[in-house]
Amino acid sequence: MLFGFGGLICSIGQIILNICKERGFDTATSGTIVSILLIGISAFLTGLNLFNKIGKFAGAGSLIPITGFANSIVSPAMEYKSEGYVMGVGGKMFTVAGPVLVFGISASILVGIIYLIFNTQNVTLV
Amino acid sequence: MDINWATVFDWTILLKCFVTAGIICVIGQILIDKTKLTPARILVIFVTTGAILGGLGVYQYLVDFAGAGATVPLTGFGYNLAKGAIEAVQQMGLVGAFVGGVKAAAGGIAAAVFFGYLAALISKPKMKKQ
Amino acid sequence: MKKVGNQSISFDNPPTILECASIVGPKEAQGPLAKYFDQTLDDEFWGEKTWEKAESKIIKETVNTVISKSGVPSDKIDCMFAGDLLNQCISSSFGLRELNIPFFGVFGACSTFVESMSLGAICAESFAENVLCATSSHFCSAEKQFRFPLELGNQRPPSSQWTVTGSGATILTKSGTGPYITHITPGKIVDMGIKDGNNMGAAMAPAFADTLIAHFEDTGRNPSYYNAIISGDLGYIGKEIVIDILKSKGYNIKSNYNDCGVLIFDKNAQDTHSGGSGCACCGTVFSGYFFKQLKERKIKKMLLIATGALMNSTTSQQGESIPGIAHAISIEV
Numbered sequence: 352m353l354f355g356f357g358g359l360i361c362s363i364g365q366i367i368l369n370i371c372k373e374r375g376f377d378t379a380t381s382g383t384i385v386s387i388l389l390i391g392i393s394a395f396l397t398g399l400n401l402f403n404k405i406g407k408f409a410g411a412g413s414l415i416p417i418t419g420f421a422n423s424i425v426s427p428a429m430e431y432k433s434e435g436y437v438m439g440v441g442g443k444m445f446t447v448a449g450p451v452l453v454f455g456i457s458a459s460i461l462v463g464i465i466y467l468i469f470n471t472q473n474v475t476l477v
Numbered sequence: 478m479d480i481n482w483a484t485v486f487d488w489t490i491l492l493k494c495f496v497t498a499g500i501i502c503v504i505g506q507i508l509i510d511k512t513k514l515t516p517a518r519i520l521v522i523f524v525t526t527g528a529i530l531g532g533l534g535v536y537q538y539l540v541d542f543a544g545a546g547a548t549v550p551l552t553g554f555g556y557n558l559a560k561g562a563i564e565a566v567q568q569m570g571l572v573g574a575f576v577g578g579v580k581a582a583a584g585g586i587a588a589a590v591f592f593g594y595l596a597a598l599i600s601k602p603k604m605k606k607q
Numbered sequence: 608m609k610k611v612g613n614q615s616i617s618f619d620n621p622p623t624i625l626e627c628a629s630i631v632g633p634k635e636a637q638g639p640l641a642k643y644f645d646q647t648l649d650d651e652f653w654g655e656k657t658w659e660k661a662e663s664k665i666i667k668e669t670v671n672t673v674i675s676k677s678g679v680p681s682d683k684i685d686c687m688f689a690g691d692l693l694n695q696c697i698s699s700s701f702g703l704r705e706l707n708i709p710f711f712g713v714f715g716a717c718s719t720f721v722e723s724m725s726l727g728a729i730c731a732e733s734f735a736e737n738v739l740c741a742t743s744s745h746f747c748s749a750e751k752q753f754r755f756p757l758e759l760g761n762q763r764p765p766s767s768q769w770t771v772t773g774s775g776a777t778i779l780t781k782s783g784t785g786p787y788i789t790h791i792t793p794g795k796i797v798d799m800g801i802k803d804g805n806n807m808g809a810a811m812a813p814a815f816a817d818t819l820i821a822h823f824e825d826t827g828r829n830p831s832y833y834n835a836i837i838s839g840d841l842g843y844i845g846k847e848i849v850i851d852i853l854k855s856k857g858y859n860i861k862s863n864y865n866d867c868g869v870l871i872f873d874k875n876a877q878d879t880h881s882g883g884s885g886c887a888c889c890g891t892v893f894s895g896y897f898f899k900q901l902k903e904r905k906i907k908k909m910l911l912i913a914t915g916a917l918m919n920s921t922t923s924q925q926g927e928s929i930p931g932i933a934h935a936i937s938i939e940v
Contacts, residue, residue: 353503358494358495358496360498362491362498364494364545365490365491366485368548369485373480385545385549394596397596397600398597400600403759406761411508412506413760415550417585419520421593422758422760423759424590425592427756429600432598446756450518451521454521455528455558456579456582458559459528459561459577460574462531462558462574463563463565466574467566467570467573
């Protein structure tokens with residue numbers, strides 16, 4: 352079941368990617384469009400109380416694709432609405448997803464620095 | 478619309494995408510079932526692994542093979558961040574390490590924040606029906 | 608009253624459980640005990656804007672129900688004991704703030720109902736004529752505080768339990784015709800180093816065993832003395848663990864033991880995994896179902912032991928273990 356869902360979500364992503372490429376977008380922009388659309392759809396499904404029903408039997412199939420990331424942002428935002436729109440929704444949005452951004456971005460910075468160290472001859476330093 | 482629908486729905490590409498994505502998710506499910514790791518920690522492991530494999534150049538092979546099957550899972554998000562950092566370092570040196578990752582993921586992060594806030598505004602959390 | 612044995616107390620003039628009331632949420636209303644509760648709700652908000660406000664309303668209305676059912680006017684109630692799972696027990700304090708009754712807030716996690724009744728019984732046997740004891744819990748407010756946002760698409764492990772949405776309240780009175788609280792055995796904190804917050808039954812089982820054995824050693828009784836030995840919310844998993852622990856210590860409770868968390872939900876139809884939990888699990892199942900069995904003399908001697916896990920979200924994140932506690936009261940008609 353989770354195999355099917357994970358596969359399905361990514362296949363939808365692939366179809367969107369193919370359509371973008373056909374329309375002339377380059378790979379990077381196409382990838383961004385796929386992310387934005389899948390995130391938007393997941394946010395919408397979470398807001399309609401539907402995503403958690405899917406997650407119950409899809410498990411990792413809905414968690415691991417970028418849909419899980421979006422759901423983990425919208426769900427605490429919805430939950431803490433009662434604590435206000437600034438500190439509640441705004442402040443609590445990243446309680447579950449925050450670590451993903453912290454570690455992902457930090458890892459990318461480290462990757463960049465390590466790449467620089469091993470490739471100083473190819474790169475303009477500053 | 479002058480879209481070549483045969484290319485869009487190329488079954489060989491979709492199949493490779495489907496299977497790769499499924500395998501990556503199964504790995505995630507094994508972590509959920511067999512360890513005490515919370516969803517947040519599992520997502521962190523996936524994104525960091527993707528960044529490391531992307532930095533080593535290894536993840537590129539998976540992306541070439543499976544397309545969205547490798548980029549849509551959160552490992553792909555990490556790969557995207559790392560690839561962006563490397564490309565920016567090639568262009569601007571050390572500053573690029575800081576700029577590149579976020580720049581590559583900008584669309585996704587902005588979408589997450591914006592749609593997240595919108596969805597929260599228009600929704601009402603309900604009791605789990607399970 | 609006097610102390611018996613190491614930690615129990617026996618009452619020379621046992622207080623009477625005069626009346627009980629219970630209100631439950633929609634999921635409990637679809638469970639096997641639905642008809643025993645005074646009121647069932649259609650949704651988890653009950654007209655309020657937040658779950659916290661809803662939980663306060665539930666405990667408030669349950670207390671109002673028990674007061675009107677008992678015929679004791681609220682100004683004749685000498686004091687009240689109440690508590691819940693929320694930080695600083697706000698459900699109880701906000702829900703009961705208009706009652707004008709001297710208030711003792713207590714925290715025993717899911718053992719709060721029996722803890723309040725224990726303290727209430729001590730008061731009723733001494734200075735008080737009438738004492739009110741109440742507790743509440745709410746699935747949504749508990750998930751928000753302890754676990755994950757409701758809309759998160761995560762899966763619940765099979766050992767997890769479902770926090771009961773509801774409230775149970777009781778009025779104890781100094782002189783009445785029973786059912787009587789004859790003994791109380793307050794529990795000691797028992798921490799066996801269990802860290803898995805998804806398996807509360809295992810974390811609390813050692814405390815249950817500890818209090819039960821203390822009760823039997825102090826009173827000189829054995830399990831067959833009681834028609835029913837009932838735990839608060841050990842759930843299916845905790846129930847099995849506790850039967851094994853006690854068997855290894857020479858106590859066989861298998862024939863007359865059950866658990867409120869197991870009774871309140873239909874495991875298969877309602878997908879509640881290891882069963883119900885929360886302060887209101889024991890509170891509502893006793894106030895609704897067992898009180899009726901006692902009044903109708905279908906159960907004549909009952910040992911009610913509610914268990915609690917004394918942790919919070921900070922201690923879990925800091926990698927701490929989960930200390931458990933169990934309080935016991937002996938009830939006879």
